Amino acid sequence: VEDRFALMADQRHSGLAKPQGSLGRLETLAAQLATIARVCPPPAVGNPGLIIAAGDHGVHAQGVSPWPQEITTLMVESFCAGRASANAIASACGVRVMVLDAGIAKPPADHPVIRTAGIMNGTRDLHVEPAMTVDECTAAILAGAALADRMIDTGADLLALGDMGIANTTPSAALIAAFTGQSADLVTGRGTGIDDRTLDLKKTVVADALARHGEDRDPLRTLASLGGLEHAALAGVALAAAARRVPVLLDGVNTVAAALAAVALCPDVLGYLIAGHRSVEPGASAGLAHLGLEPILDLELRLGEGTGALLAVPIVRSAAAVLREVAGLDELGA
């Protein structure tokens, strides 16, 4: 059954001065925005924000990534300096950037765009034990939710999710396997671009972690056992944004893993999610398919940081603008 605001959006599109259905996916997006806001036309996307949640991972000790853990800290400092890919793209697409230190091993210097969860400096090794306790995981969810709330309080009308965390595609693969039921082999990918030997190791680590965790599919315990602090924080962002009727734009595999957790915790979150792009990482496609989301962009990205979500922001903004601003057929020549 279609939502009545989506129906209103479809009717409004049909009356605009353009051939019916001629804006394709843009029309579906606008209808979703109307459903989310419970008003048609939907509000303008005038103040979109990106939250990059960053964390480190005990499983890094298993050798699943060629990068040293310090890169997480250095990249967060680069976000603060406005010198990372996410900053360049955010500024080209008109998006405000905030960073959440959800649990970095070596905490970055203080900066006005960083908030700190203050829970722990990275997770435990999910290969050998639960990455977080349920209390730690809950605290990370709440830290993400709190930052989302603050950004919405100061005007954010769309929240894009981004991530930073060396080795974090390993917990993502584990979460995606757990929540979708797909095998470790299928959902584990090369992340930043690891070699064949490291990929084999990573698949084994993910499969072992899933075996260690067992059959428990309780969302919170699964997220705590297999996830990262940034995944939990991003799930919290999605939960808070949905509660405030603010659309959530997903990026790559790490944000998809967080979205699966958020939807498992609260199925109603699904209606607030928009898939920004299709990451090259196989787990991203598995997760999006499980959620039934069709991504806006497919540009062969695999960077994270929210870059793919950012690139989709002007398209979401345009979808709302068409429904708000375009003349009706009956107004032509009037």
Place this chain on the structure above:
Amino acid sequence: VEDRFALMADQRHSGLAKPQGSLGRLETLAAQLATIARVCPPPAVGNPGLIIAAGDHGVHAQGVSPWPQEITTLMVESFCAGRASANAIASACGVRVMVLDAGIAKPPADHPVIRTAGIMNGTRDLHVEPAMTVDECTAAILAGAALADRMIDTGADLLALGDMGIANTTPSAALIAAFTGQSADLVTGRGTGIDDRTLDLKKTVVADALARHGEDRDPLRTLASLGGLEHAALAGVALAAAARRVPVLLDGVNTVAAALAAVALCPDVLGYLIAGHRSVEPGASAGLAHLGLEPILDLELRLGEGTGALLAVPIVRSAAAVLREVAGLDELGA
């Protein structure tokens, strides 16, 4: 052989603080921008413009479109009033809009954003005779080139192509068939959404026009015989932009037809073209394949007006911004 500015772009991408190749298509785009500008990093895309060329078509008399020809005039007046889909999206994506009346049957009222070619009020019926003389066609090309030059003089650093013209997917199909060698059957589509009977008629009209025109593949005579004034004008925009080393962003089927003509007239134009999106219209895909262009977006659009090109502008802008603004790996933690 790869261009040396593209190689410089690839090298620069490799040194940035991100995994190698992780920005996928964005990196290819940035390399093309460097090649176009003959400098790396390429200039920022700070002042993109859209030129919507509008015209009417003698072949409308054959019944190939359900819309009255007056819609061309009314939609151009809607562009001027800022009330069309192109305006809403242009404003969401930060693009300036100009309109060229390349030859509208019932000329719209004067307005600061319109330029008028002043050649003729619509083409002749391409089903029974050449749509334009070569002189008329040349004049339309020059009118497009002149507007492109003026926009570049006043700062435009990227030009998106857009079109408006009731029945213009019929000349587009004829041009695409002629320039790609594909059959009328394959490249003729539903345009704004015609029914099966009208589609059959349209295919016959296109096939008849191709038979009338014969084997002559001289680019100018082919464009004059089978095209529209807006196609000629948009070919002129592409030629002038390429001559000024300004990237040209294609929209749907009508702009692809114009691009085929421009590349046939001057093969070097190809390097300046960026395909904004894949239109639903089959001729668009046939034309893009012939040109070897892979579109940035695939959002099932079939509106024209430059809408699909506009939606790709922030992605092109982002590609340039990454190469210009992102820190090198060697700068991390410095």
